[in-house]
Amino acid sequence: MKRDRVKLLYRKVNTKARGVHHHSGSSYRYDRNTEDAESVKMKKDVQRGLDYTPLFRFLLSKVGKRWDSVFSEAVARLDKQEPIFWMVSMDIEDADDYIITSESSYFSGLYVDKDGLLQVVAPEIDETSLSPTCKCCTHTFNGKPFTKKFKLE
Numbered sequence: 001m002k003r004d005r006v007k008l009l010y011r012k013v014n015t016k017a018r019g020v021h022h023h024s025g026s027s028y029r030y031d032r033n034t035e036d037a038e039s040v041k042m043k044k045d046v047q048r049g050l051d052y053t054p055l056f057r058f059l060l061s062k063v064g065k066r067w068d069s070v071f072s073e074a075v076a077r078l079d080k081q082e083p084i085f086w087m088v089s090m091d092i093e094d095a096d097d098y099i100i101t102s103e104s105s106y107f108s109g110l111y112v113d114k115d116g117l118l119q120v121v122a123p124e125i126d127e128t129s130l131s132p133t134c135k136c137c138t139h140t141f142n143g144k145p146f147t148k149k150f151k152l153e
Contacts, residue, residue: 006076006077007054007077008054008077008078008079009052009054009055009058009074009077009078010050010051010052010054010055010078010079010083011050011051011053011054012049012050012051013049013050013051050079052083052086052101053101053105055074055078055083055084055087056087056101056107057142057143058074058077059074059084059087059088059110059118060107060108060110060142062118063110063118063119063120064117064118064119065117065118066116066117066118067112067116067117067118068116070118071084086099086101087099087107087108087109087110088110088111088112088118089109089110089111089112089121090111090112091111091112092111092113092121094111095109095110095111095121096109096121097109097121097122097125098121098122098125098130098141103133103134103137104132104133104134104137104138104139104140105139105140106130106139106140106141106142107141107142108120108121108122108123108125108141108142109121109122125141126141126142126144127140127141127142127144127145127146127147128146128147128148130146130148131146131148131150131151132146132148132149132150133150134150135149135150
């Protein structure tokens with residue numbers, strides 16, 4: 001019988017893909033036989049290659065909802081709480097208009113208003129108002145490609 005499992009809000013990145021670098025940890029094999037080998041140790045519980053895009057999309061889908069319920073659901077589906085606060089600020093003064101999660105992925109910044117509701121910091125910012133930083137990548141804002149073209153300034 002198939003178990004009903006809750007879908008996680010993160011995923012492993014394909015670390016074998018071309019151009020994906022996650023500090024693979026192989027440097028230990030070179031450092032362990034050096035003179036300073038006593039201070040070189042393998043790091044425990046280092047997680048590499050995690051993508052939190054599902055979390056960011058989940059949080060965007062919950063704009064206008066009670067923060068307490070959104071937070072408790074997100075925490076139950078994550079490995080740690082920190083990625084939530086990359087995007088969400090507890091007050092508007094500390095909030096960012098948008099966050100950059102990789103070289104070309106942008107997401108709206110969120111905050112918790114005085115009524116305890118999740119809100120977008122700058123709703124006027126969208127994929128039509130931002131410009132790409134290079135011409136080789138497809139830049140996205142909340143999953144939608146930028147409409148402006150790259151211009152060398």
